Amino acid sequence: MNKTLTAEAMMNQIPDGASITIGGSSLSRKPMALVRALARSGRKNLTLIVNVGGPEVDLLLGLGVITKVIYAFVGFEVMGLAPNFRRARQNSNVTFEEWTEYTVMAGLDAAIKRVPFLPTRAGLSTDVLTVNPSFRTITDPFGGETLVAVPAIHPDFALIHVNYADERGNGVILGDGHIDVLCAKAAKTTFMSCERILHGDELQRFGRDVQIMRIHTQGVAELPWGAHPTGCAPEYRADLRHMEEYMEATGDLERWHAYQDRMVWVDHEQYLDRMGGRESMVSRLHV
Amino acid sequence: MMEYTLDELMIATMAHQFSGEVMVSSVTAFGALAALVAKKTHAPELAVLATPESGMEVTPLPTLTLGQFLTDVQRGIPLTMEEIFDAIFCDLFRIWINPAQIDQFGNVNISAIGPWQQPKVALVGSRGIPEDTSHLSQIFYYVLHHNPRSVVSRVDFRSGAGNGPERDQLLGRSGAPTLLVTDLGVFTFSGPGGSMAIVSLHPGVAAEMVQERTAFPIAGLTDSFAITPEPTTEELEIIRTADPLEVRKLELLSGDKAAEKFVAIYERERQALHVAWPTRSRI
Numbered sequence: 001m002n003k004t005l006t007a008e009a010m011m012n013q014i015p016d017g018a019s020i021t022i023g024g025s026s027l028s029r030k031p032m033a034l035v036r037a038l039a040r041s042g043r044k045n046l047t048l049i050v051n052v053g054g055p056e057v058d059l060l061l062g063l064g065v066i067t068k069v070i071y072a073f074v075g076f077e078v079m080g081l082a083p084n085f086r087r088a089r090q091n092s093n094v095t096f097e098e099w100t101e102y103t104v105m106a107g108l109d110a111a112i113k114r115v116p117f118l119p120t121r122a123g124l125s126t127d128v129l130t131v132n133p134s135f136r137t138i139t140d141p142f143g144g145e146t147l148v149a150v151p152a153i154h155p156d157f158a159l160i161h162v163n164y165a166d167e168r169g170n171g172v173i174l175g176d177g178h179i180d181v182l183c184a185k186a187a188k189t190t191f192m193s194c195e196r197i198l199h200g201d202e203l204q205r206f207g208r209d210v211q212i213m214r215i216h217t218q219g220v221a222e223l224p225w226g227a228h229p230t231g232c233a234p235e236y237r238a239d240l241r242h243m244e245e246y247m248e249a250t251g252d253l254e255r256w257h258a259y260q261d262r263m264v265w266v267d268h269e270q271y272l273d274r275m276g277g278r279e280s281m282v283s284r285l286h287v
Numbered sequence: 288m289m290e291y292t293l294d295e296l297m298i299a300t301m302a303h304q305f306s307g308e309v310m311v312s313s314v315t316a317f318g319a320l321a322a323l324v325a326k327k328t329h330a331p332e333l334a335v336l337a338t339p340e341s342g343m344e345v346t347p348l349p350t351l352t353l354g355q356f357l358t359d360v361q362r363g364i365p366l367t368m369e370e371i372f373d374a375i376f377c378d379l380f381r382i383w384i385n386p387a388q389i390d391q392f393g394n395v396n397i398s399a400i401g402p403w404q405q406p407k408v409a410l411v412g413s414r415g416i417p418e419d420t421s422h423l424s425q426i427f428y429y430v431l432h433h434n435p436r437s438v439v440s441r442v443d444f445r446s447g448a449g450n451g452p453e454r455d456q457l458l459g460r461s462g463a464p465t466l467l468v469t470d471l472g473v474f475t476f477s478g479p480g481g482s483m484a485i486v487s488l489h490p491g492v493a494a495e496m497v498q499e500r501t502a503f504p505i506a507g508l509t510d511s512f513a514i515t516p517e518p519t520t521e522e523l524e525i526i527r528t529a530d531p532l533e534v535r536k537l538e539l540l541s542g543d544k545a546a547e548k549f550v551a552i553y554e555r556e557r558q559a560l561h562v563a564w565p566t567r568s569r570i
Contacts, residue, residue, distance in 0.1 A: 025340075028355065051368075052414065075411035078351050078537075078549075082411075089399070089409030098398060101415035102372045121421040124457040125448035128413050131403045146457055175355040176341045177367050233355035240351060240553050287356045287557055 002167045005219040007037035007268065010191040013219075014038065014157055019047035021108070021153070021187055023160035023180035024230060026054040026077045027238040029173075031161035033226035033268050034193050038159070039063050040265060049155050050074070051104040051179045055230060055246070058082040061094065062250060063260070068095040070153065072104050079243050083250040097132055105179055107153035108186035117149040124148060158187030161227045162212060163235070165194035166203040169217030172210050175233030184216040193223040195235060223268055225281060236285040242275070289520050293470055294535045296489060297429065298526055299324060299518035300468050301383055304427055308332040309381050310374045312339045316349035316535040317429060318383035323347055324525050341366045348563065349534035350556045351549070360564035375418050378461075382419060383427045385538075388442045391483050391503045393464030393476040394449030395420075395428060396442040403444050413446035420447040420462035431539055433469035433500050438483075440503035450481025471497050473515055478506035487513040532559055 011034075014020070020038075024030035035056045038046075044065045048057055053074035060066050062084035074085045088094045099107070106118040119138065123129050129137070129148065136149045160180045162171035171192050173180060184190040192212060197220065203210060229246065231238035249259035262274055275281055294317070301321035305311065306329070313319035313336055323346065326333040337345040342358030343366060350357070358365065374380040386395035387410055395416065401407030420426060426447075430437050448454050449464055467474040467483065471492045478484035484506050488497060494510055518526075526535070532552045540548055 027352075071412055073412040073414040081409070086409045090406055098403075098412050100413050100417045101368075102375075102418045105368060105372070121458065121461075122418040124417075124421050125445070125451075125454045126413065126417045126420070127398075127403065127445040128417055131444075175358070176338055176365075178340070179368055231352060231355070234359035237352035237356065237557075240549075287353065287560070 003169045003214075003217060003220050004167050004197070005191075005221055007034055007193065007221050007223065008041070010034065010219045010221065011037050011041035011043065013189065014041065014043055016043055017045045018043070018156045019049060019154070020157045020159060021049040021155035021183045022053070022056050023158065023178055023183045024054075024056070024227070025052040025176065025178040026073070026075060027079075027230045027243070029161055029175060029178065029227050029232050030054060030056045030230040031159045031193055031226060032056060032228060032230060033223040033271070034159045034161065034191060034221070035059060036264050036271065039065065049104070049153055051101055053085075054082065055243070058084045059264070061085055061088045062256065063264070066094055068097065070097045070099055070104070072099050072101045076243060076247070079240060079247065083247055097134060098128055099132065100128060103135075103148070103150045104153070105182055106150040108155075108179070108182040110150065110152035111154045111186040112182070115152065117151050119147040120150055121147060153186065155183070155187040156189065158183040158190040160184060160190065160212070161193045161223075161232065163195050163232065164198050164203060164206070165192055165212070165220050166198055166200045167220060168200060169212070169214035169220050170200070170203055170210050171212030171217070172203060172206045173212070174209055177211055181211050184212050189218045190216050191219040191221070192217055193221045193226040195224050195226065195232060197222045225272055225278070226268075228275065228281070234287065236281070237287050239285055241284075288517060289523050291518050291523055293489075294539055295518050295523055295526055296515065297468055297470065298535065299522045300473060300515055301427065301429060302328070302522065304425070304466060305330045305333055305381060308334065309379050310334045310336065310343070310371070311381050312336050312371070313347045313354060314339045314382060315385055315538065316530065317385070317538060319347040319349050320526050320530060320535060321383060323529050324522050327525050328521065336366070337361070337363050340368055340371050346529065348560065349530045350532070350560070351534065351553050353556055353560050356560060360560065372415075372418060375415070376422050378422060378424050380423060381425060381427065383429050384416060384419065384447070385429055385431070386447070388437055388439050389428055389430060389467060390439050390442045390449065392449040392451050392481055393428075393467070393483070394442045394445045395447040396444045398444040398446045400443055416447040421458050423462055424460070425465045426462060427465060428467045430467065430469045433471045433497070435500060435502040438469070438501045450476055471500065482506050485512055487515040489515045490517065532556055
């Protein structure tokens with residue numbers, strides 16, 4: 001059994017209009033190499049589903065290929081607001097649906113459990129319920145209490161990046177897990193990139209760190225530095241200097257197009273070269 | 288008494304609020320340092336995390352990029368997001384939240400300035416605040432720049448539930464605002480109708496200055512208030528030892544000074560990590 005695919009072959013399976021959930025969290029372990037391949041694929045009218053979103057949402061919004069975003073948060077943490085997200089929220093035809101961290105998890109979990117919704121108190125007495133048309137309030141049939149019904153979220157695809165994987169599609173996550181397991185289970189098709197592909201028996205030595213099970217995975221690609229410019233613990237940290245460069249590039253159209261030419265419309269090897277090559281990346285970012 | 292700065296006064300004040308055997312996330316430098324001070328002084332049972340979601344039983348080191356690496360080098364206990372939210376739902380979790388706006392009834396906003404549908408400034412989104420403000424028996428907020436744009440009469444968007452009839456009906460006291468610490472003082476939400484009231488003002492702060500920098504009339508405002516206790520020598524030493532790069536100062540700085548400090552910390556923090564915890568071997 002061998003599920004290895006190139007990033008490009010994965011993206012060929014994604015149609016226009018697909019809904020895609022993305023793992024990681026803000027500046028941590030985002031599948032950025034896959035996201036750049038998605039950007040190059042020319043797919044459009046996509047729906048993104050994220051819990052804590054960051055550069056992946058911002059980049060795809062900046063390329064104009066997104067029609068809807070489901071999110072609990074989109075930002076660059078210590079770096080501030082995500083510029084393309086901010087611009088799109090303030091002035092664009094993109095549909096934004098604000099959820100919360102647990103309700104995104106509950107929506108994916110409802111899909112996994114094949115139930116139409118899961119109940120929670122999260123969101124009561126906040127304006128999230130006012131602006132998000134997906135939620136309903138329901139009455140607890142046992143005790144009569146008012147609860148929020150979180151509808152199931154059914155992503156067509158999940159994109160995640162992990163430390164190690166085997167060819168069969170098992171994946172090891174060594175840093176914080178975020179909601180990658182939920183993404184992989186809830187999506188109809190899961191594509192996973194990894195820092196390194198290991199033999200199955202080597203991978204199995206990681207025990208409980210094997211968090212992604214192959215029964216949920218349809219494609220695997222070895223893409224070292226595949227989370228860059230976000231970090232991938234415990235190997236490399238987020239490249240905040242590059243994030244600064246990115247944020248400056250979003251400031252006007254000319255610089256933004258130049259950034260795309262240099263960093264998006266190139267394959268992964270060229271991308272690493274443009275970052276100064278692997279040796280320089282190790283010296284700046286390895287921990 | 289050692290000399291201290293505003294960030295240290297606020298962190299020590301925040302630390303005093305923690306108690307019991309509960310989980311504390313390290314989301315901001317202020318919150319992480321407050322948890323550490325509490326754990327090393329009056330609240331040794333606290334379960335302090337290295338990151339917002341993981342790394343239990345570590346000594347937090349405020350950094351820009353190294354939270355998860357701290358978990359690794361100190362062999363912190365790896366948790367999952369499910370465990371974090373279960374701790375929140377079971378009221379075994381505490382956090383200091385830094386909202387963009389807080390209002391007289393303790394509603395908070397991190398989603399949008401102006402109308403949500405057409406924001407003047409789109410902020411980040413409610414994240415996990417609705418979970419906190421519907422389940423925790425203590426909710427702590429801090430604001431670094433107390434002014435009429437941050438301490439407002441009504442938030443533009445309720446990311447987190449304050450006091451009021453809707454909360455009383457739907458949530459009772461679960462998740463109600465407990466305390467607000469700002470650069471001017473310490474406040475509760477125990478005034479009329481669950482409105483903001485003064486607990487203490489920081490040394491040198493006058494009541495009328497607080498009123499000037501607050502967008503609504505503060506209930507029960509008089510001239511005599513308690514003064515916030517100054518940080519002890521022990522508290523200051525814990526803060527300074529744990530944050531040698533002064534990441535905590537970044538939250539109060541802006542402009543060129545913030546940019547310079549930011550770069551200096553980013554370039555030096557790997558070295559600081561390795562000095563404190565020599566890297567163990569990996570495969």
